[in-house]
Amino acid sequence: MPGLHSRPAPLDQADGLRRLFAHARVRFVPVASNPHVAFGGVLLERLCAAFAEHGKHVLVVDAAERSPLHAEMATLELNECVETLSHQVSYLAARTLPIKFVDTHGSTASFLQVLADAAPHADVVLVHAPAPDLCRMFAKSEARPLVMADDRPQSVTHAYAAMKLMTQRAGLIVHDLLLSAAPTSPRAERIAMQLATCADDFLGAVLRDWVHIDPATDAQEPPTPSLRRWARDTLQPHFGAPIDIISSTYGAHTNASTMN
Secondary structure (H helix, E strand, O other), X not given: OOOHHHOOOOOOHHHHHHHHOOOEEEEEEEEEOOOOOOOHHHHHHHXXXXXXXXXXXXXXXXXXXXXXXXXXXXXXXXXXXXXXXXXXEEEEEXXXXXXXXXXOOOOOOHHHHHHHHHOOOOOEEEEEEOHHHHHHHHOOOOOOOEEEEEOOHHHHHHHHHHHHHHHHHHOOOEEEEXXXXXXXXXXXXXXXXXXXXXXXXHHOOEEEEEEEEOOOOOOOOOOOHHHHHXXXXXOOOOOOXXXXXXXXXXXXXXXXXXXX
């Protein structure tokens, strides 16, 4: 039919997001939740501290399996539900909230725009959610998900399953690992290497970087060198870094089985 081949090719989700937003850049970091990880809240605190060292304000969107349910008014006045925890950290209880923004294609990418509008002061948004939710939000984008695990087999199996789902369903093939374990753990490095090998051999995916966190470390201590490196790298605008979302409403910011 005339004109059929003159239509522009469909835009991928990431391109569509960039067209929806304009002016203020926000870095979204998808963090795959893991209900089998002890001290998951401590790990999120460490991430916030690492970004805070760069002068970034962090919004934690907590939509994990065991997080608090979202407030009833969240779909109408989301900005009223964002809690300020400190000068550099805000928090949003968001369990079951992302699916409220699903479209007819199964995407919840519009939730990211709503978040940017609700927290215009945020420079970094940590989206802490189960892998299926992250698939719907970040499918076929340049996001680099961060998976969480500790040195127990059940948590490692869950982390691998999350990588598999995000790779196969959403085309997110580059991942990072945040591993919670004591400094003396004999399994920590081996777990990271096993996950990297399995991702490469069975998924065609890449575990690009991993960070070892001791959950018993005092919260007031500075981030470890490896966490500092990861945060610095995550803020860089190169391929594989999490999506840059651009807000249209606000002006520019200043600133395979259980592994043994």
